Amino acid sequence: MENKNVSFEEAMQRLEDIANELEKEGITLEDAMDKFEEGVKLSEFCVNKLNEAEKKIEELTRTRDGELKVDDIIIDE
Amino acid sequence: MIHPFFSEQQKIYKVSEINLEIKQNLESSYFDVWIEGEISNFAFPNKRHMYFTLKDDNSVLKVAFFENSIKSSGFFTLNITEESQLKDGAHVYVNGYVSIYDKRSEYQIIARNIVPVRAGSLLLAFEQMKKKLESKGLFDDSHKKKIPVLPQKIGLITSKNGAVIKDIIKILNKRFKNYNLILRNTPVQGKDAAEKICSAIDDLEEYGTDVIIIARGGGSFEDLSCFNDEELANRIFVCNIPIISGVGHQTDFTICDFVADIRAATPTHAAEIVILDKNEALQDIKSINIKFNNLLKKKIISLKREIFLIFTKSILKWPRIIINNFWQYYYSSSEELKNNIGFIISKNKKSYDILKSRINPLILKRKIIMDISSEKRLSSIIGEKFKIILNKKRSEAGIILERLKSSNPATILAKGYSITKLVEGAKLISNIEMVSKGDLIETAVQNGKIYSEVIKKNNY
Numbered sequence: 001m002e003n004k005n006v007s008f009e010e011a012m013q014r015l016e017d018i019a020n021e022l023e024k025e026g027i028t029l030e031d032a033m034d035k036f037e038e039g040v041k042l043s044e045f046c047v048n049k050l051n052e053a054e055k056k057i058e059e060l061t062r063t064r065d066g067e068l069k070v071d072d073i074i075i076d077e
Numbered sequence: 078m079i080h081p082f083f084s085e086q087q088k089i090y091k092v093s094e095i096n097l098e099i100k101q102n103l104e105s106s107y108f109d110v111w112i113e114g115e116i117s118n119f120a121f122p123n124k125r126h127m128y129f130t131l132k133d134d135n136s137v138l139k140v141a142f143f144e145n146s147i148k149s150s151g152f153f154t155l156n157i158t159e160e161s162q163l164k165d166g167a168h169v170y171v172n173g174y175v176s177i178y179d180k181r182s183e184y185q186i187i188a189r190n191i192v193p194v195r196a197g198s199l200l201l202a203f204e205q206m207k208k209k210l211e212s213k214g215l216f217d218d219s220h221k222k223k224i225p226v227l228p229q230k231i232g233l234i235t236s237k238n239g240a241v242i243k244d245i246i247k248i249l250n251k252r253f254k255n256y257n258l259i260l261r262n263t264p265v266q267g268k269d270a271a272e273k274i275c276s277a278i279d280d281l282e283e284y285g286t287d288v289i290i291i292a293r294g295g296g297s298f299e300d301l302s303c304f305n306d307e308e309l310a311n312r313i314f315v316c317n318i319p320i321i322s323g324v325g326h327q328t329d330f331t332i333c334d335f336v337a338d339i340r341a342a343t344p345t346h347a348a349e350i351v352i353l354d355k356n357e358a359l360q361d362i363k364s365i366n367i368k369f370n371n372l373l374k375k376k377i378i379s380l381k382r383e384i385f386l387i388f389t390k391s392i393l394k395w396p397r398i399i400i401n402n403f404w405q406y407y408y409s410s411s412e413e414l415k416n417n418i419g420f421i422i423s424k425n426k427k428s429y430d431i432l433k434s435r436i437n438p439l440i441l442k443r444k445i446i447m448d449i450s451s452e453k454r455l456s457s458i459i460g461e462k463f464k465i466i467l468n469k470k471r472s473e474a475g476i477i478l479e480r481l482k483s484s485n486p487a488t489i490l491a492k493g494y495s496i497t498k499l500v501e502g503a504k505l506i507s508n509i510e511m512v513s514k515g516d517l518i519e520t521a522v523q524n525g526k527i528y529s530e531v532i533k534k535n536n537y
Contacts, residue, residue: 007225007227009225009226012361012362018369019365019372022369022376027376029380032372032373036372036373039369040369043362043366046358046362050358050359052255053255053256054255054257055254055255055257056256057257057260059259059260059262060232060259060260061262062280075246
């Protein structure tokens with residue numbers, strides 16, 4: 001789960017799995033602490049993912065040379 | 078009585094009889110027919126029933142289209158443009174049955190459905206295209222790609238100037254404030270629209286967005302026809318990026334809808350599908366965290382209870398017994414020491430008595446003082462030694478305590494340690510002197526007790 005390529009969906013799924021594992025009766029304290037720690041890390045990861053991007057509305061066009069380019073645009077809302 | 082003019086077999090009808098028979102014959106022979114023609118004398122009184130004459134170059138036919146049939150035919154949901162509407166001069170297909178109005182011996186067509194020829198051919202082409210692509214597997218669920226819930230870049234194919242982009246932005250602002258939308262401005266109506274949408278897909282695929290929305294507002298069937306293009310269908314099918322189709326209104330279906338990975342009912346709906354609601358997601362994470370905390374708290378509370386149980390169990394009296402034993406040893410040893418010192422003193426006293434007569438009392442006194450101080454020193458040295466031993470044992474006991482705290486008591490017995498008691502008096506056996514040959518002893522192991530008799534003992 002340290003992998004940065006984990007998607008938001010996977011992280012959320014893992015969070016729910018952890019919650020289920022923590023609910024199990026026979027879990028040892030060490031295991032529970034590890035899971036808890038992983039859960040806290042994953043939560044941070046998910047929140048960061050949600051806040052990562054910055055609002056941008058852009059337009060994709062092709063230049064005369066056939067190159068793709070993006071420019072910010074303003075759309076009256 | 079039959080008139081002699083006729084033969085015996087000649088059947089003679091009354092007017093109403095023949096009319097009824099003709100009506101029955103005609104109605105059963107022309108129960109479900111399609112007729113192509115041009116509308117004239119169109120009338121739609123009170124917007125309820127339609128009456129008109131259907132004609133071609135040589136002939137005319139009366140048609141009635143009643144309110145119930147108009148509603149059930151779905152005519153008004155067909156969404157056809159003005160030039161295809163039912164009116165004089167319109168070229169239509171009429172489906173219905175022949176009926177006779179026998180009071181006037183007039184026959185007419187009672188229409189079930191009317192389709193303008195222009196829209197009709199489009200519809201037909203649409204149905205054929207749909208069947209063809211369906212049989213090629215373009216609509217199969219197995220080919221549908223999953224839409225990411227949190228796309229970093231959202232590609233949008235629509236017209237920059239339409240209302241659609243505004244609607245989409247409005248929804249995105251509401252659901253997820255920090256989104257990144259990449260518009261590929263594309264005409265979504267007209268002759269070249271399908272081709273242009275294809276190249277818009279090319280561009281967004283090359284640029285690399287996480288998802289693509291193809292969107293267009295409502296329009297007539299003809300307006301939306303570019304979304305029924307075969308090339309476009311194939312392009313959408315091979316696109317590596319998941320595509321959401323949000324074309325027209327809820328009631329409009331296009332080929333683009335069928336082949337896309339998700340069909341949204343409207344462009345607004347597409348914006349709702351494309352990204353999760355940020356506040357909802359944050360709330361979800363929060364409640365999972367609360368759950369984590371509660372579960373861990375619960376776990377700790379139950380462990381505390383277990384530890385408490387460990388302390389109350391007899392096995393934990395163990396270290397205290399060790400300490401007590403050392404105290405006892407310490408006291409009895411110092412008692413012994415005292416006695417010995419008394420003996421030494423009394424021995425010295427004897428010598429003193431003997432030597433008293435011979436030795437200077439002052440010198441003797443000094444010697445006694447010296448003896449007394451050496452006794453004190455000795456006892457303090459012994460005391461220190463015992464303190465050191467005691468501290469060592471205390472810390473050993475502390476270590477044992479710690480170890481017991483950090484591990485489950487059951488595992489100590491499970492590790493192979495056992496507790497042995499005298500059956501009589503239930504005293505823990507901590508010293509070899511406590512038992513004698515023939516004593517009955519009880520040994521507790523993890524899952525039971527063993528009773529034995531002492532047959533031999535060896536002192537270390």
